[in-house]
Amino acid sequence: MKYFDFYTAEHARRLKKQIVTAVLLTVLIALAAFGVCLWLLITAGTLTARKHEMLAFIVNGAAGAAVIFTWLNVITPRRRTLAHVRTVLGGEKETVEYACGLTLAEAPERVPGSVRVRRVTVNGGPRPRYLLVLERCAPLLKESGERGTLTVVSGYICGFAPENGGGGA
Amino acid sequence: MKRILKTISGQLLLFLTFLTLSTMLWGWLFSVRTNTTPDKKVTVYIDCDAVRDVELAARLEEDLPEGIRMVQVHPFSYALFDTSAFTGADLFIVPGSKAEEYRDSFAAFAVSYTGVLTLENGAVGIKIYDAAADRGGADAYITYVNASGEKEDFYLFYGASSLHFAGNENAVDNAAAGIANRLLTLDQGEE
Numbered sequence: 131m132k133y134f135d136f137y138t139a140e141h142a143r144r145l146k147k148q149i150v151t152a153v154l155l156t157v158l159i160a161l162a163a164f165g166v167c168l169w170l171l172i173t174a175g176t177l178t179a180r181k182h183e184m185l186a187f188i189v190n191g192a193a194g195a196a197v198i199f200t201w202l203n204v205i206t207p208r209r210r211t212l213a214h215v216r217t218v219l220g221g222e223k224e225t226v227e228y229a230c231g232l233t234l235a236e237a238p239e240r241v242p243g244s245v246r247v248r249r250v251t252v253n254g255g256p257r258p259r260y261l262l263v264l265e266r267c268a269p270l271l272k273e274s275g276e277r278g279t280l281t282v283v284s285g286y287i288c289g290f291a292p293e294n295g296g297g298g299a
Numbered sequence: 300m301k302r303i304l305k306t307i308s309g310q311l312l313l314f315l316t317f318l319t320l321s322t323m324l325w326g327w328l329f330s331v332r333t334n335t336t337p338d339k340k341v342t343v344y345i346d347c348d349a350v351r352d353v354e355l356a357a358r359l360e361e362d363l364p365e366g367i368r369m370v371q372v373h374p375f376s377y378a379l380f381d382t383s384a385f386t387g388a389d390l391f392i393v394p395g396s397k398a399e400e401y402r403d404s405f406a407a408f409a410v411s412y413t414g415v416l417t418l419e420n421g422a423v424g425i426k427i428y429d430a431a432a433d434r435g436g437a438d439a440y441i442t443y444v445n446a447s448g449e450k451e452d453f454y455l456f457y458g459a460s461s462l463h464f465a466g467n468e469n470a471v472d473n474a475a476a477g478i479a480n481r482l483l484t485l486d487q488g489e490e
Contacts (some may be wrong), residue, residue: 167325171332176357176369181332186325194317202310
């Protein structure tokens with residue numbers, strides 16, 4: 131059985147470390163910017179008020195951009211991925227056999243509030259079965275071949291074993 | 300590509316919303332920090348755009364009358380969208396040719412000396428800039444030219460609604476007189 135190395139406790143730990151570092155960094159940036167703006171406000175006098183106000187706008191804007199874009203592009207995707215990895219790691223494994231290959235959907239989809247996935251149709255049974263595979267793991271299914279066994283947790287494919295070495299999904 | 304553009308535009312919208320709201324908040328905090336109630340400040344409006352308002356205010360604040368925390372100096376254009384601050388101002392500096400236009404904003408009082416400009420309603424302007432002699436008070440901070448860019452005599456008036464002119468009924472003190480005196484006596488070229 132070939133498991134995707136995406137679903138490992140080590141990967142989950144790495145993701146958590148990245149999230150904690152990024153959160154600490156954004157909190158630090160936000161607090162530093164707030165402190166600078168507050169200092170500019172307190173020390174503003176008649177002569178310096180306009181300059182301080184402009185500086186506060188610049189500091190506030192730059193820090194806001196750093197925090198918002200880090201939160202949306204670094205922290206949120208990793209948090210979703212971590213939640214998904216934990217779900218799969220803690221879920222019950224199921225084995226699904228396929229006899230006539232797997233059909234991968236062309237376009238990826240987003241599970242609301244979670245990770246991006248591709249739909250997979252398992253052919254060869256009495257009726258087709260529909261599963262999901264993480265978008266970044268989808269290319270690995272090319273080696274799944276015509277016949278084999280899939281390891282599935284909560285509807286997500288997290289490993290496969292081709293019957294005779296694989297050769298195209 | 301379409302997905303990336305959609306993501307970027309969504310995040311940009313969020314960032315712009317944050318920027319607008321935080322700018323408004325910090326702007327309000329700065330305006331609160333750099334302002335005070337009318338009874339603790341003297342406001343001077345000058346009908347001339349070439350005014351180093353901040354520097355002049357800071358210069359006048361070096362020697363504040365008792366009970367006054369700050370002096371604010373604004374060109375007339377500052378009151379374009381908010382006339383309430385203008386009508387409550389304590390001192391006005393206007394060219395002689397435009398004095399009658401604003402006379403209702405100026406305090407009327409009796410004077411026994413000459414060399415002043417008395418308007419129809421009794422408002423009295425003290426000459427602060429003499430165009431013939433090219434000499435005036437605080438002229439290091441104010442370029443005394445009228446709207447046409449020509450030199451002209453400028454006069455200093457007390458505000459009709461000023462809280463700091465003893466001649467007004469609602470006055471709490473006579474601090475405007477102290478500031479007026481400082482404006483008149485800030486020597487030519489003195490900074």
